[in-house]
Amino acid sequence: xxxxxxxxxxxxxxxxxxxxxxxxxxxxxxxxxxxxxxxxxxxxxxxxxxxxxxxxxxxxxxxxxxxxxxxxxxxxxxxxxxxxxxxxxxxxxxxxxxxxxxxxxxxxxxxxxxxxxxxxxxxxxxxxxxxxxxxxxxxxxxxxxxxxxxxxxxxxxxxxxxxxxxxxxxxxxxxxxxxxxxxxxxxxxxxxxxxxxxxxxxxxxxxxxxxxxxxxxxxxxxxxxxxxxxxxxxxxxxxxxxxxxxxxxxxxxxxxxxxxxxxxxxxxxxxxxxxxxxxxxxxxxxxxxxxxxxxxxxxxxxxxxxxxxxxxxxxxxx
Amino acid sequence: xxxxxxxxxxxxxxxxxxxxxxxxxxxxxxxxxxxxxxxxxxxxxxxxxxxxxxxxxxxxxxxxxxxxxxxxxxxxxxxxxxxxxxxxxxxxxxxxxxxxxxxxxxxxxxxxxxxxxxxxxxxxxxxxxxxxxxxxxxxxxxxxxxxxxxxxxxxxxxxxxxxxxxxxxxxxxxxxxxxxxx
Numbered sequence: 001x002x003x004x005x006x007x008x009x010x011x012x013x014x015x016x017x018x019x020x021x022x023x024x025x026x027x028x029x030x031x032x033x034x035x036x037x038x039x040x041x042x043x044x045x046x047x048x049x050x051x052x053x054x055x056x057x058x059x060x061x062x063x064x065x066x067x068x069x070x071x072x073x074x075x076x077x078x079x080x081x082x083x084x085x086x087x088x089x090x091x092x093x094x095x096x097x098x099x100x101x102x103x104x105x106x107x108x109x110x111x112x113x114x115x116x117x118x119x120x121x122x123x124x125x126x127x128x129x130x131x132x133x134x135x136x137x138x139x140x141x142x143x144x145x146x147x148x149x150x151x152x153x154x155x156x157x158x159x160x161x162x163x164x165x166x167x168x169x170x171x172x173x174x175x176x177x178x179x180x181x182x183x184x185x186x187x188x189x190x191x192x193x194x195x196x197x198x199x200x201x202x203x204x205x206x207x208x209x210x211x212x213x214x215x216x217x218x219x220x221x222x223x224x225x226x227x228x229x230x231x232x233x234x235x236x237x238x239x240x241x242x243x244x245x246x247x248x249x250x251x252x253x254x255x256x257x258x259x260x261x262x263x264x265x266x267x268x269x270x271x272x273x274x275x276x277x278x279x280x281x282x283x284x285x286x287x288x289x290x291x292x293x294x295x296x297x298x299x300x301x302x303x304x305x306x307x308x309x310x311x312x313x314x315x316x317x318x
Numbered sequence: 319x320x321x322x323x324x325x326x327x328x329x330x331x332x333x334x335x336x337x338x339x340x341x342x343x344x345x346x347x348x349x350x351x352x353x354x355x356x357x358x359x360x361x362x363x364x365x366x367x368x369x370x371x372x373x374x375x376x377x378x379x380x381x382x383x384x385x386x387x388x389x390x391x392x393x394x395x396x397x398x399x400x401x402x403x404x405x406x407x408x409x410x411x412x413x414x415x416x417x418x419x420x421x422x423x424x425x426x427x428x429x430x431x432x433x434x435x436x437x438x439x440x441x442x443x444x445x446x447x448x449x450x451x452x453x454x455x456x457x458x459x460x461x462x463x464x465x466x467x468x469x470x471x472x473x474x475x476x477x478x479x480x481x482x483x484x485x486x487x488x489x490x491x492x493x494x495x496x497x498x499x500x
Contacts, residue, residue, distance in 0.1 A: 001472070001473075001474070001476050001477055002460070002472045002475075002476050005476060006377070006378070006381050007381075009381040009382060009384065009385040010380075010381045010384050010385070012385060012388075012390050013381075013384035013385040013386075013387070013388040013390055014384060014388065016388040016389060016390040016393060017387070017388035017389070017390075020388070020389060139387070139388055139389060142387045142388075143384050143387045143388050145387070146383040146384060146386065146387035147380050147383055147384055147387075149383070150379045150380055150382075150383035151376050151379075151380055153379065154372065154375040154376040154378075154379045154380075155372055155375075155376065157375060158368050158369065158371045158372045158375055159368065161364075161367075161368040161371070162364055162365055162368040162369075163364075164364075165363075165364030165365075165367055165368055166361035166362075166364035166365065167361065167364075168364075169360045169361055169363050169364050170356075170357035170358060170359075170360040170361035170364075171338075171339055171342050171343065171357060171360075172342070172360060173356050173357060173359055173360025173361075174342055174343055174346035174351055174353050174356050174357050174360070175342040175345065175346060176360075177346065177349075177351045177356050178342075178345050178346040178348075178349035178351050179349065180342065180345050180346070180349075215338075218330065218334045220334055220335060223335065223338070225462070226364065228463060229367050229462070229463065229466045230363075230367075232463050232464075232466050232467045233363075233367070233466065233467055235467075236467040236468075236469075239467075242468070243468060243469060243470045243471055244469065244470075244471045244473065245464060245469045245471060245472050245473045245475055249463075249464075249469065249475075250472075250473060250474055250475045250478060253459065253460065253463055253464075253475050253478075253479065254475070254478045254479060254482060256454060256459055256463070257419075257453065257454045257455075257456045257459050257460075257479040257482060257483070258452075258453055258454070258479075258482040258483070258485075258486055259454060261451055261452055262330075263330065264447075264448075264450070264451025264452065266426070266450070266451070267429070267447040267448075267450045267451035268447075268451070270426065270429055270430055270433070270447065270450075271433070271438045271443075271447050273430075274430065274433040274434065274437075274438040274443075275438065276433075276438035276439050276443075277439055278439065279438070281439075281444065282444060282447045282448045282451055284493075284497060285444065285448040285452075285490065285493045285494050285497055285498075286448050286451035286452040286490075287452075288489065288493045289448055289449070289452040289486050289489040289490040289493050290451075290452035290453065290486065292485060292486070292489040293452065293453065293482050293483070293485045293486035293489055294482075296481075296482055296485045297478060297479070297481075297482035297485075300477075300478045300481055300482060301474065301475075301478045304474035304477055304478055305473070305474055307474065310473045310474035310477075312473075315471055315473060316471075318470055318471065
């Protein structure tokens with residue numbers, strides 16, 4: 001299942017990107033090869049050979065309409081750095097920011113610098129002519145960049161885990177040796193016996209899983225991951241087929257991805273930052289939604305384990 | 319009543335980490351555990367586990383990044399929107415429902431974007447933040463947790479996780495509609 005979905009994400013991604021790029025090329029969505037007409041009163045008066053200026057360039061709506069088919073056009077202003085080689089010709093760097101029209105932002109990104117678009121500039125009888133470099137294969141380029149970028153990010157995420165893992169696993173080992181984890185596990189035994197019937201109830205896996213779930217409930221994602229990974233390691237000691245997920249592992253994972261949340265800390269913080277009158281209002285709804293999902297997840301994990309293609313006795317060790 | 323609950327919750331979220339630590343270590347010391355020596359022993363494991371995850375995480379995140387960068391999300395949203403419209407679910411929340419299991423940072427961005435456009439206290443704003451708060455990034459958890467113990471055949475884990483995400487979405491819509499009064 002995971003094999004298919006993993007492959008599907010890549011294939012759908014690359015084919016969609018290629019399709020969109022072909023569409024853009026056919027439609028000439030970026031107005032490649034068609035010069036732009038822009039206006040700047042400041043530039044009209046001060047442009048001389050060798051001058052370096054900062055001016056505002058105005059691109060009227062009908063120009064945008066002519067270059068970007070299918071875009072709702074309105075006039076655009078660009079703060080620009082101009083370097084004149086003669087009194088008639090030079091180069092311009094148009095500043096692009098969040099307020100620039102979207103198509104221009106995409107163009108900037110595709111041309112390699114998302115804050116600026118470079119152009120050749122030439123004086124006309126009325127206004128100034130701009131010529132940009134041609135823009136093509138926007139989506140395929142961004143797919144390639146995203147893949148390279150995330151490969152590096154993934155390693156940083158894993159490396160970043162080392163410190164936090166070391167800290168919590170150290171604390172946890174102390175609690176384990178003191179017998180605290182076993183005692184905690186004893187408290188919720190009626191529940192864990194039903195959810196994880198094939199894990200011996202005095203096994204260290206139970207203690208780690210309880211720690212992971214409590215941390216998750218409190219919104220302590222940083223602490224939850226180390227406890228969860230420790231739990232997986234313990235569960236794997238009970239695994240007779242290396243490389244294959246046991247029923248207990250899948251149920252534990254289901255508990256984790258849909259975990260009951262008492263304090264959705266990140267969502268509350270984002271709400272507060274967005275100027276909400278009552279950021280914590282989602283505590284109730286999050287709790288109920290996650291409780292529903294968690295109960296369903298546990299039941300589903302039990303039901304799906306009996307589906308033919310997922311059955312334990314049909315899965316081979318690797 | 320709601321106010322006190324909220325105060326308790328916010329105090330609890332700050333106290334949890336220090337309280338956990340203090341309790342564990344002091345309890346250990348009382349039980350005559352050589353706390354520092356034992357903690358160092360436990361901490362050593364952290365390194366190996368984190369390094370073991372790398373190949374799984376890289377491949378999983380690359381596939382999701384390709385999907386996201388291609389703009390294929392828009393196609394999916396267009397595909398699903400007739401269904402959600404028919405069920406009376408606000409269509410603006412659909413990007414969130416699709417993004418949430420795939421990418422943590424991506425869905426954080428979608429949530430912030432929706433709140434900026436519609437306001438955090440609008441129906442859609444409350445719905446997407448409920449959704450963000452009540453589920454996890456399924457693909458990430460899958461890669462990290464199974465990766466840490468070298469599990470390649472994940473059996474029914476992904477369908478279970480995705481179905482649970484779908485149920486969480488529906489439950490969020492239902493509870494937000496009920497509690498916030500439509």
